[in-house]
Amino acid sequence: MSQTAPTGDNKPNPEAGSVVFKRKGFQFMGLGTQDFIRFFFGGNASLAIIILILICVFLAKEAFMFFPQHHAGLKDYRQSGQEFVDYIGDEIGAHTNLYSSANIAYFAEVNRTSREEDDILRAHRAVLANLENLTSKTWGRFEREVDALEDVGDDLEDLDPAKEEDQPKIAALQEEKERLEKEIVKFRVELKEEVSAAINTNEAWELGVGSDAPPPESLPKLREAVLFEASPEVDEEHPYIAELKAVSKAKKAAAVEEFADFKATLKAMQDVVRPLKSLHSEIRSIASENKAVLVKLSTAADRKEAWIKGAAATKDPDEKARMLAEAEKVVIEAPDYDAMAEPFYEVIPEHAALIAPIDTEMAVLFQQLPDKVETRSAHENLKRAKVYYDRFVKTVAENRENIKGWSHEKPVSAVESVSSFLFGRDWITNSSWHDVYGLLPIFTGSLLISIIALVVAVPFAVSAAIYVNQLAPLREQNFVKPAIEFIEAIPSVVLGFFGILVFGETLRVVSQVEWLQWVPGFPMAERLTILNAGLLLAFMAIPTIFTLTEDALNNIPQALTENSLAMGASKLQTVFRVVVPTAVSGIIAAVLLGFGRIIGETMVVLLVAGNKIKIPDFTEGIGVIAQPTHTMTGIIAQELAEVDAGSLHWRALFMVGMVLFAISLIVNFSAQRVLKRFQKI
Amino acid sequence: MKKTLALFAAVALVAGANAEDKIVIKGSDTLGAKMVPQLAEAYKEAGNEVSFEIAAEGSSSAFTNLLAGTADIGMSSRNIKDSEVDEFTAKGMEIKDWIGAYDMIGVIVNENSSIEGLTVEQIEGIFTGDITDWSEVGGDAGPISVYTRNTSSGTYKSFQEMAMNKRDYGADTQKMAGNEQIAEEVAKNANGIGYVGLAYTDKDGIKAVAVNDVELKPENAKDYPIARSLHYYTIDGKLSEAATKFLTWATTDEKAAEIVSRVGFIALSE
Structure with a gap:
C-alpha cells in the first residue's frame, strides 16, 4: 500500500455520514421509525420462542407429574390386594389360553367330517344374502305392498257391513284391495324374473372372505335350492338344504363319538381349574371393595372442603346445617390397611392346596391330548397349546413364589413406576378393575x-x-x-376416509388372489391393518x-x-x-x-x-x-x-x-x- | 361516546337474550347421533324458539362438560359412576338424572355367519378373549374378529357391565369410533362380531344374534339380557327454564315418544 495515496475523500467522515443519514421525522424517546420496526420484528421472534418454551414447560410439567401419581396408583393396586388377585388371575388366564387352543383343535377335528356339507351350506347362505341385496329394491316395494294389503284387510274388519254409512268406505277399500292384490301378483312375477336374472351374475356367487368353494358337482342343486328359496311365495327350506343340514348334523354327531376321549380330556381340564376360579372371583370382589375405599379416600379432602365452602356461601340455615352434616360425614382418615389385606393372607394356604393338584393333573391331561390330528388347523392349535402349556407351567411356578412372598406393605419403588410405563405390555383404561398404562x-x-x-x-x-x-x-x-x-x-382426514372406504377393501380383495398367496400375511381378514395405514402414510x-x-x-x-x-x-x-x-x-x-x-x-x-x-x-x-x-x-x-x-x-x-x-x-x-x-x- | 356505549349495551343485551335460549347438549353418541337431534328438530317445529348445540363424543364427555360448565344437558348411555358423582360433590354440585328411553344392545355378526344365537357366557368369553374361534361356540371355524366401541363410549362400559361380568375387554379387540363403523366392519368381515344399539341392527350385511335364546326385538325388552336405560343428566338448580321445558317435553310428550321409537329405542311409556 502506498503511503502517499490521496486521502480525504476516502476517509470516513463521521460528520458527513450523519448528514447523509440524518434521522428525520418521527422520534420518540430518541428512537426512530426504523428502530421501532426493528424492535417489532425482533420482539415477535422472541415472543414466539418464549411461547414455545412455555408450551414445553407446561407439557413437561403435566407429563412428569404422571410418575408420582402413577406411583400412588400402583401403591393402591398393591394395598387393595388387586395385585394378589391378579396373580391368581394370571394362572387362570394361562390355563384358559391352553384350554381354548385345545378346544379349537377339537372342533376342527369334529367339523372336518362334515366339511363338504358345511361348505355348501355356507355358500347357500352367502348366495341367498347376495341375491337379497341385488334385488333389495323390488323386495322393498313388494313388502310395502304386502303390508298395505294387510292394513286394508284390518280396516275392512273394523267396518261393519250392516251399517249404512260405512258402505261407501267398504266399497273403496274393496277396490283398493283388489288393486293391491293385482299389484302383488305382478310384483311376484317381476321378482321371480329379477332373481333368476341375478343368479346368473358373478356378484351373486361371491362367497366372502376365507370361505372354501363348494364342490362343483353340488352347484346345480345348490342353484336350484337358492332359486326355490328366493322366490316370494316360498317360506320354507328346499329339501336339498334340509337334507344337507341333517347329514352335517349326523356326521358331526358321529365325529363327537369318535373323539369322545379328546372331549373328556378337555372337560377334565376345565373341571380341574373350577375351584381355583371360584376362589378367584371370591377374593376379586373383596379387592374391588378395597379399591373403592381407597379411591373414595383420595377425593375425600376435596369433598369435605367443597361442602364446607358450600355451607359458608349459602344463606338458608337448614341448607347450611345439612351441608355441614355432609361435610362431617366425609371420612378422611386412612382405613386399616392390615385389616383390608387380611383376607388375602388367609387365602394363601388355600391357594397352595388348590394349585398343587391342578399343576400335576394338567401335566397328565396335557399328555392325553392327541398327537396325531388330521386337519392343519388342529395341528397348529395343538402346537400353540404346547406353547401355552409351557407358559402355564412357568406362570404357576413364578406366581407360587409371588404369592408366598406377597406383602401389602412392600413399598413400590420409583423405578417400578417408570419402568411399568415405558416397558408395560398392556394399555387398559376405563377399566372396572385396574387401569394399566404400558407404552409398548x-x-x-x-x-x-x-x-x-x-x-x-x-x-x-x-x-x-x-x-x-x-x-x-x-x-x-x-x-x-x-x-x-x-x-x-x-388433507390427511380425506386420505384416512379413502383408506377406510376404498383402499382397505381393495387391499383385502387383492390379498385373496390366488397367485399372490406367497406374500406374507395374505390373505388378510381385516380391512384396517398395519399395512393399510403404512401404505397411506408412505403416500x-x-x-x-x-x-x-x-x-x-x-x-x-x-x-x-x-x-x-x-x-x-x-x-x-x-x-x-x-x-x-x-x-x-x-x-x-x-x-x-x-x-x-x-x-x-x-x-x-x-x-x-x-x-x-x-x-x-x-x-x-x-x-x-x-x-x-x-x-x-x-x-x-x-x-x-x-x-x-x-x-x-x-x-x-x-x-x-x-x-x-x-x-x-x-x-x-x-x-x-x-x-x-x-x-x- | 355515549351513543356508542348505548349501542354496545344493546348488542350485549340481544346477545344475552340469545344465549339464554340456546341449549347445549353433549355426551353419548348413542343418544346424540339420531335421537336427540331429531327431538330437537321436532321441538323447534312445535313452535318453541330455542336453538340447540349438540355434540356426541361419548358418555364420559357428558360429565366432563357438565363439570366444566360447557353443557346444559349431558347425554349418557350408562349410569353415572361413583367417582364422577364425587367430582360433582367436590365442586358443590348435585346431579339430576332424567331417564330418556330404553335401549337394547344388539350383538351383531356377519349375515353369512352360521351363528344364530349366543349365551351371555359365550359373549363374555368372546369379548374378553377367552374364546377366539367361532368353532368354540358352534359356528364354522375361523378366528373371531371383535369390534367394540372406544373407551369414552357409554356403550363400552354398559356392555362390560351387562354382558362381560365387568371383566376387561381382551387385548385383541378393535376399538371403533361409533356404531356405524362397527356395523360397517362386521358387514365386511365374515368372522366379525360387534355390538350396536338397536337402531343400527337393520343395516345391510349384518344380523343380530339371539342372546340366551331371546331375540332382539323391542317387544322382548324385558327379557333381553343386554338392555339398559338412556339418561339425560343435568345439574340441579342450574338448569335454564328453556332446557327444563325441553327435557320435560322430551321425556313425557307423545310426539317425542314417537320419535324415540322411530329411531329404534323404546320410549318410557311403552
Whole structure:
C-alpha cells in the first residue's frame, strides 16, 4: 500500500455520514421509525420462542407429574390386594389360553367330517344374502305392498257391513284391495324374473372372505335350492338344504363319538381349574371393595372442603346445617390397611392346596391330548397349546413364589413406576378393575407403521427426486415436481376416509388372489391393518422426502458435475458415482425428516390402523403387517376427549405426547447433524 | 361516546337474550347421533324458539362438560359412576338424572355367519378373549374378529357391565369410533362380531344374534339380557327454564315418544 495515496475523500467522515443519514421525522424517546420496526420484528421472534418454551414447560410439567401419581396408583393396586388377585388371575388366564387352543383343535377335528356339507351350506347362505341385496329394491316395494294389503284387510274388519254409512268406505277399500292384490301378483312375477336374472351374475356367487368353494358337482342343486328359496311365495327350506343340514348334523354327531376321549380330556381340564376360579372371583370382589375405599379416600379432602365452602356461601340455615352434616360425614382418615389385606393372607394356604393338584393333573391331561390330528388347523392349535402349556407351567411356578412372598406393605419403588410405563405390555383404561398404562403396544404399533411407510416411500421418493433433478427433460420436470408436491395438499382426514372406504377393501380383495398367496400375511381378514395405514402414510411422506432430496441434489456444486463430465464420465456415471454419493447425507436427512412426518401423523392412523391395543404377534414374521394395531398419536386423539384434566389417565396421555415429542426432537436433531456434515464439502 | 356505549349495551343485551335460549347438549353418541337431534328438530317445529348445540363424543364427555360448565344437558348411555358423582360433590354440585328411553344392545355378526344365537357366557368369553374361534361356540371355524366401541363410549362400559361380568375387554379387540363403523366392519368381515344399539341392527350385511335364546326385538325388552336405560343428566338448580321445558317435553310428550321409537329405542311409556 502506498503511503502517499490521496486521502480525504476516502476517509470516513463521521460528520458527513450523519448528514447523509440524518434521522428525520418521527422520534420518540430518541428512537426512530426504523428502530421501532426493528424492535417489532425482533420482539415477535422472541415472543414466539418464549411461547414455545412455555408450551414445553407446561407439557413437561403435566407429563412428569404422571410418575408420582402413577406411583400412588400402583401403591393402591398393591394395598387393595388387586395385585394378589391378579396373580391368581394370571394362572387362570394361562390355563384358559391352553384350554381354548385345545378346544379349537377339537372342533376342527369334529367339523372336518362334515366339511363338504358345511361348505355348501355356507355358500347357500352367502348366495341367498347376495341375491337379497341385488334385488333389495323390488323386495322393498313388494313388502310395502304386502303390508298395505294387510292394513286394508284390518280396516275392512273394523267396518261393519250392516251399517249404512260405512258402505261407501267398504266399497273403496274393496277396490283398493283388489288393486293391491293385482299389484302383488305382478310384483311376484317381476321378482321371480329379477332373481333368476341375478343368479346368473358373478356378484351373486361371491362367497366372502376365507370361505372354501363348494364342490362343483353340488352347484346345480345348490342353484336350484337358492332359486326355490328366493322366490316370494316360498317360506320354507328346499329339501336339498334340509337334507344337507341333517347329514352335517349326523356326521358331526358321529365325529363327537369318535373323539369322545379328546372331549373328556378337555372337560377334565376345565373341571380341574373350577375351584381355583371360584376362589378367584371370591377374593376379586373383596379387592374391588378395597379399591373403592381407597379411591373414595383420595377425593375425600376435596369433598369435605367443597361442602364446607358450600355451607359458608349459602344463606338458608337448614341448607347450611345439612351441608355441614355432609361435610362431617366425609371420612378422611386412612382405613386399616392390615385389616383390608387380611383376607388375602388367609387365602394363601388355600391357594397352595388348590394349585398343587391342578399343576400335576394338567401335566397328565396335557399328555392325553392327541398327537396325531388330521386337519392343519388342529395341528397348529395343538402346537400353540404346547406353547401355552409351557407358559402355564412357568406362570404357576413364578406366581407360587409371588404369592408366598406377597406383602401389602412392600413399598413400590420409583423405578417400578417408570419402568411399568415405558416397558408395560398392556394399555387398559376405563377399566372396572385396574387401569394399566404400558407404552409398548402403542409404541410398537407406531414404529411398525412407520417402518412400512419408510420402506415403501424411500425408494419411490428418492429415485423420483434423482430422476427429476438430474435426468428428466425440463418439460417433464415442470410437470412431475408440482404433481408430487401436490400430494401434500391432500388433507390427511380425506386420505384416512379413502383408506377406510376404498383402499382397505381393495387391499383385502387383492390379498385373496390366488397367485399372490406367497406374500406374507395374505390373505388378510381385516380391512384396517398395519399395512393399510403404512401404505397411506408412505403416500403422505413421499412429497416430504422427495422435496428435501431434491434440495440436497440441488446443493451439489456445479463444479463437481462439470469436472466429472469433463473427465469423460457419462451422465449416468456422474449421477450415481458423483452426485448421489455427495448428496447422501442430505438424502439421509430427508429420510429422517420423512420419518418425523410419519410418526407424528394422527388422523390416518386413527381411522385406518384398526385400533387394537396389543403388541403385534411377531411369530407370523413379516405377516405381522396384516394385523390391526394402535398408535401413540391415535391413542391421544381417541382418548383425550374423555378424560378429566389432572387425572392419571390424562397425564398418561401427556406422557405419550412427551415420548412422541422426544422422538421428533431426536429425529430432527440427527437430521440437522447429518446435514451439517454435508455442508462442509 | 355515549351513543356508542348505548349501542354496545344493546348488542350485549340481544346477545344475552340469545344465549339464554340456546341449549347445549353433549355426551353419548348413542343418544346424540339420531335421537336427540331429531327431538330437537321436532321441538323447534312445535313452535318453541330455542336453538340447540349438540355434540356426541361419548358418555364420559357428558360429565366432563357438565363439570366444566360447557353443557346444559349431558347425554349418557350408562349410569353415572361413583367417582364422577364425587367430582360433582367436590365442586358443590348435585346431579339430576332424567331417564330418556330404553335401549337394547344388539350383538351383531356377519349375515353369512352360521351363528344364530349366543349365551351371555359365550359373549363374555368372546369379548374378553377367552374364546377366539367361532368353532368354540358352534359356528364354522375361523378366528373371531371383535369390534367394540372406544373407551369414552357409554356403550363400552354398559356392555362390560351387562354382558362381560365387568371383566376387561381382551387385548385383541378393535376399538371403533361409533356404531356405524362397527356395523360397517362386521358387514365386511365374515368372522366379525360387534355390538350396536338397536337402531343400527337393520343395516345391510349384518344380523343380530339371539342372546340366551331371546331375540332382539323391542317387544322382548324385558327379557333381553343386554338392555339398559338412556339418561339425560343435568345439574340441579342450574338448569335454564328453556332446557327444563325441553327435557320435560322430551321425556313425557307423545310426539317425542314417537320419535324415540322411530329411531329404534323404546320410549318410557311403552
